[in-house]
Amino acid sequence: MAFEQTYLTLADIEAARARIGPYVRRTPVLTSEVLDDAAGARLYFKCENLQQIGAFKARGATNAVFALSEAEAAHGVATHSSGNHGSAVARAAKLRGVPAYIVMPEGAARPKAIQIERLGGQITYCAPTQAARETGVAEVIARTGATLIHPYDNRLVMAGQGTAALELMEDAPDLDMVLAPIGGGGLVSGVSTAVKALRPAARMIGVEPAGADDAARSFAAGRLIPLTEVNTLADGLRASLSADTFAHIRRGVDEIATVSEAAIVDAMRALWEALKVVVEPSAAVAYAAIRDGRVEARGRRVGVILTGGNVDLDRLPWVKA
Amino acid sequence: MAFEQTYLTLADIEAARARIGPYVRRTPVLTSEVLDDAAGARLYFKCENLQQIGAFKARGATNAVFALSEAEAAHGVATHSSGNHGSAVARAAKLRGVPAYIVMPEGAARPKAIQIERLGGQITYCAPTQAARETGVAEVIARTGATLIHPYDNRLVMAGQGTAALELMEDAPDLDMVLAPIGGGGLVSGVSTAVKALRPAARMIGVEPAGADDAARSFAAGRLIPLTEVNTLADGLRASLSADTFAHIRRGVDEIATVSEAAIVDAMRALWEALKVVVEPSAAVAYAAIRDGRVEARGRRVGVILTGGNVDLDRLPWVKA
Numbered sequence: 001m002a003f004e005q006t007y008l009t010l011a012d013i014e015a016a017r018a019r020i021g022p023y024v025r026r027t028p029v030l031t032s033e034v035l036d037d038a039a040g041a042r043l044y045f046k047c048e049n050l051q052q053i054g055a056f057k058a059r060g061a062t063n064a065v066f067a068l069s070e071a072e073a074a075h076g077v078a079t080h081s082s083g084n085h086g087s088a089v090a091r092a093a094k095l096r097g098v099p100a101y102i103v104m105p106e107g108a109a110r111p112k113a114i115q116i117e118r119l120g121g122q123i124t125y126c127a128p129t130q131a132a133r134e135t136g137v138a139e140v141i142a143r144t145g146a147t148l149i150h151p152y153d154n155r156l157v158m159a160g161q162g163t164a165a166l167e168l169m170e171d172a173p174d175l176d177m178v179l180a181p182i183g184g185g186g187l188v189s190g191v192s193t194a195v196k197a198l199r200p201a202a203r204m205i206g207v208e209p210a211g212a213d214d215a216a217r218s219f220a221a222g223r224l225i226p227l228t229e230v231n232t233l234a235d236g237l238r239a240s241l242s243a244d245t246f247a248h249i250r251r252g253v254d255e256i257a258t259v260s261e262a263a264i265v266d267a268m269r270a271l272w273e274a275l276k277v278v279v280e281p282s283a284a285v286a287y288a289a290i291r292d293g294r295v296e297a298r299g300r301r302v303g304v305i306l307t308g309g310n311v312d313l314d315r316l317p318w319v320k321a
Numbered sequence: 322m323a324f325e326q327t328y329l330t331l332a333d334i335e336a337a338r339a340r341i342g343p344y345v346r347r348t349p350v351l352t353s354e355v356l357d358d359a360a361g362a363r364l365y366f367k368c369e370n371l372q373q374i375g376a377f378k379a380r381g382a383t384n385a386v387f388a389l390s391e392a393e394a395a396h397g398v399a400t401h402s403s404g405n406h407g408s409a410v411a412r413a414a415k416l417r418g419v420p421a422y423i424v425m426p427e428g429a430a431r432p433k434a435i436q437i438e439r440l441g442g443q444i445t446y447c448a449p450t451q452a453a454r455e456t457g458v459a460e461v462i463a464r465t466g467a468t469l470i471h472p473y474d475n476r477l478v479m480a481g482q483g484t485a486a487l488e489l490m491e492d493a494p495d496l497d498m499v500l501a502p503i504g505g506g507g508l509v510s511g512v513s514t515a516v517k518a519l520r521p522a523a524r525m526i527g528v529e530p531a532g533a534d535d536a537a538r539s540f541a542a543g544r545l546i547p548l549t550e551v552n553t554l555a556d557g558l559r560a561s562l563s564a565d566t567f568a569h570i571r572r573g574v575d576e577i578a579t580v581s582e583a584a585i586v587d588a589m590r591a592l593w594e595a596l597k598v599v600v601e602p603s604a605a606v607a608y609a610a611i612r613d614g615r616v617e618a619r620g621r622r623v624g625v626i627l628t629g630g631n632v633d634l635d636r637l638p639w640v641k642a
Contacts, residue, residue, distance in 0.1 A: 028349045030371060034439070049597045050351060118355070269634060276370045276599040276630030309597030313590060319640055 005247050008155060010197035013162040013190060016063040020160060023062050023095055027051050027164075029171040032274040039290050041297040044172035045271075048164055049279050049309030053087040053119075055236075056164050056307050057151070060186060061088035063160030064149045065096055073098045075145035080126075080133040082108045082116070083236060084308055085151040090121030101146050103136035105129075109312075152186030153242035162190025168303045169195070175202050176300040179286035181307055182206040182215040182256065183237035185245025191305065192252025202303075203254045207289040209234045210258040215241055215249060219256045233317060234264060236282030236308060255295070259285050263292035265317045271306070278309040281317065326568050329476060331518035334483040334511060337384040341481060344383050344416055348372050348485075350492040353595040360611050362618040365493035366592075369485055370600050370630030374408040374440075376557075377485050377628050378472070381507060382409035384481030385470045386417055394419045396466035401447075401454040403429045403437070404557060405629055406472040411442030422467050424457035426450075430633075473507030474563035483511025489624045490516070496523050497621040500607035502628055503527040503536040503577065504558035506566025512626065513573025523624075524575045528610040530555045531579040536562055536570060540577045554638060555585060557603030557629060576616070580606055584613035586638045592627070599630040602638065 027047045035043055048056035065077055076099035079089045086102045093100035102121040104113060105128035113123055126136035141148060150157065164187075169175060178199075180191045192204045208215050211231035218225045218241060226240040241249070249256075259267075264281050267288035271279050283306045289295040290302065351366045369377035386398055397420035400410045407423045414421035423442040425434060426449035434444055447457035462469060471478065485508075490496060499520075501512045513525045529536050532552035539546045539562060547561040562570070570577075580588075585602050588609035592600050604627045610616040611623065 028371075033373075050349075052354075054597050272599055272634055276375055278593055278597040278599060313593055313637070314640060316634070316637070316640070319635060319637070 007251060008158055008162070008189060008193045008248060010194060012155065012159040013166060013194050016059070016156070016159040017163045017166055019066050020059055020062040020163065023052070023092070024058050025051055026167055029168060030275050030277065034274045035270065039297055041290070041299060042301045043290070044168065044175070044301070044303045045275060046164055046168040046303060046305045047277060048305060048307050049277055049283055053084060053091055054308055054310045055084035055088065056161055056187060056305070057084040057088035058091065059163050060157035060160030060190070061085060061149060062092040062095070064154055064156040065089065065092035067156050068147060072147055075147065076101060077149050078103070078137050078140050078144070078146040079149050079151065080137045081151045082112050084310060086112070086121065087115050087119060089149050090116050090119035094120040099144070099146070101140045101144060103133055103140060105133060152184030152239065152245055158186045158189040158245070158248070160190065161187040162194045164305060165191040165194035168305070169198055172301070172303055174301055175199060175303045177203045177205060177297060178303040179205045179207055179289060179295065180305045181237055181282060181285045182208050182249070183282065184239035185215065185241045185249055187305070187307065188253060189245045189248035192248065196252045204252055205289070205295055206249065206253045206256045207286045208256060208258050209237055209264060209285060210260055212237050213258045216256040216258050218246055219249060219253070233261060234282040234285055236280065237285065257289040257294040259288040259292055259294055263288040267291045269318050277306070278311060279306050280308050280311045283307040283309065328572060329479055329483070329510060329514045329569060331515060333476065333480040334487060334515050337380070337477070337480040338484045338487055340387050341380055341383040341484065344373070344387070344413070345379050346372055347488055350489060351596050351598065355595045356591065360618055362611070362620060363622045364611070365489065365496070365622070365624045366596060367485055367489040367624060367626045368598060369626060369628050370598055370604055374405060374412055375629055375631045376405035376409070377482055377508060377626070378405040378409035379412065380484050381478035381481035381511070382406060382470060383413040383416070385475055385477040386410065386413035388477050389468060393468050396468065397422060398470050399424070399458055399461050399465070399467040400470050400472065401458045402472045403433050405631060407433070407442065408436050408440060410470050411437050411440035415441040420465070420467070422461045422465060424454055424461060426454060473505030473560065473566055479507050479510040479566070479569070481511065482508040483515045485626060486512040486515035489626070490519055493622070493624055495622060496520060496624045498524045498526060498618060499624040500526045500528055500610060500616065501626045502558055502603060502606045503529050503570070504603065505560035506536065506562045506570055508626070508628065509574060510566045510569035513569065517573045525573055526610070526616055527570065527574045527577045528607045529577065529579050530558055530585060530606060531581055533558050534579045537577040537579050539567055540570060540574070554582060555603040555606055557601065558606065578610040578615040580609040580613055580615055584609040588612045590639050598627070599632060600627050601629050601632045604628040604630065
């Protein structure tokens with residue numbers, strides 16, 4: 001019997017919202033007359049950079065950790081993301097009072113380790129390869145019985161990320177279009193599910209760096225084409241889709257746009273300047289598609305998800321060292 | 322007959338709130354677990370950097386411009402501030418459909434002129450001295466019949482700035498303490514009036530750069546001591562108090578703290594890092610007083626007004642050129 005694809009539902013996302021409500025922020029939606037004039041559109045920026053741990057990842061990780069049974073949770077949770085998802089898992093585990101095991105590559109930026117330790121995460125270092133990270137997590141799980149919380153190939157994580165779209169559509173009704181960046185596809189899976197359920201007329205657009213365009217290639221080819229080479233400063237978008245997130249993209253995404261590195265930096269700076277918020281490069285790609293004319297937004301009401309704000313303030317991409 | 326000092330009232334601020342409601346944002350109050358842990362306090366940051374034109378100045382200017390009679394307004398409004406207040410006056414005049422005349426010193430940063438022109442302000446250049454600015458405004462007013470909107474020595478401006486405190490106290494109830502920066506004193510006059518009326522138990526603290534400490538000196542001496550020398554990168558706080566704002570400070574402020582330039586830069590960076598918002602140096606001084614231990618906040622619920630976010634993103638004070 002062939003594997004039958006199932007899909008995330010609006011009910012999953014509503015359940016996630018109820019579950020994570022006490023632990024995450026209802027982030028503001030910001031607007032800018034300057035950016036609206038530049039785009040000839042009404043832009044509604046959902047500021048997940050203002051979310052706990054500075055990224056939407058708090059939503060999915062919290063949903064996955066709090067959905068565990070008491071017996072499962074008691075053994076703790078594990079992941080090998082040292083970025084925003086790692087912080088999100090550590091924070092959720094701390095809130096639930098269970099251990100979080102985070103496998104990090106040696107040589108990872110020290111601030112990330114400090115942040116995870118502050119959140120009570122127990123770090124295990126491994127060699128800086130994908131294989132070593134996966135082996136490292138497998139070993140931790142074998143030793144502790146912890147549950148793996150995958151950064152995106154996990155329905156509870158996908159559902160949690162989708163809660164951002166519920167709030168966006170409440171605060172900015174009657175959207176004609178919603179844009180979200182695509183890395184591993186967890187965010188866009190959840191967001192597109194919510195958008196297509198509640199506002200089917202809205203166009204759902206995913207955006208990727210041209211230097212990490214597996215979703216665009218896969219979408220065009222109709223089959224999953226993993227990344228073989230990655231070249232982007234948008235470090236949150238370097239992951240490849242999973243079969244499941246790809247299936248959700250095929251179901252719920254109308255278009256995938258790609259943007260250049262220069263367009264990402266330009267959009268990032270424009271967002272800081274006009275909205276007065278700190279967004280990381282990965283968070284600027286959706287707006288970059290509008291600003292650089294890769295998506296036709298003129299005259300539309302457009303929701304844009306700003307995914308995170310964790311950047312090295314000493315190394316801004318527009319400041320020459 | 323001696324001059325009798327009168328004071329701003331809560332009713333003035335409530336009237337301002339009703340008047341400016343359609344034209345300004347109800348800005349969010351943000352919190353940070355990291356900053357709370359560092360301070361041992363609960364900090365509620367009122368994000369006026371996310372206000373229209375990127376600063377609380379939109380409140381006061383909008384109140385003053387919209388309070389004018391039709392006959393007065395028809396001749397337009399004028400000011401010689403080229404900073405946030407200039408933008409705020411230009412925007413308010415545009416919304417009311419009347420001319421705004423902004424006198425700017427030659428050599429002022431070009432982005433400020435671009436912003437004011439975008440908002441429809443008519444710029445007149447003058448020599449870069451205080452005397453030339455005042456003469457320039459007087460000439461514009463003589464020629465046009467425009468009404469001067471002083472950046473702080475104006476009761477309607479003071480009342481408008483106070484509306485930020487009404488919102489802060491609604492979103493963060495039971496505050497033990499409220500901190501606001503002091504430049505010319507318009508903000509602290511309005512904020513202290515609102516705080517002492519609605520939450521008399523709360524301690525009202527003004528904060529100044531040590532390099533522009535006329536309010537601290539005047540407060541200690543019991544008489545107005547204008548600045549003779551200014552040395553701070555907090556360019557929004559270089560003005561001297563007026564007799565009227567000083568009277569309001571003596572009535573409503575319990576304590577004035579001063580902070581070093583290093584503490585301002587450190588606080589500014591910490592706010593960007595933890596809150597993911599862009600604040601200008603002037604906006605960081607209130608938090609700097611807590612971070613640098615100049616104000617005892619431990620165990621308290623503290624409201625902190627972040628006043629603005631207009632900075633040159635190419636020249637951040639912690640990035641060495």
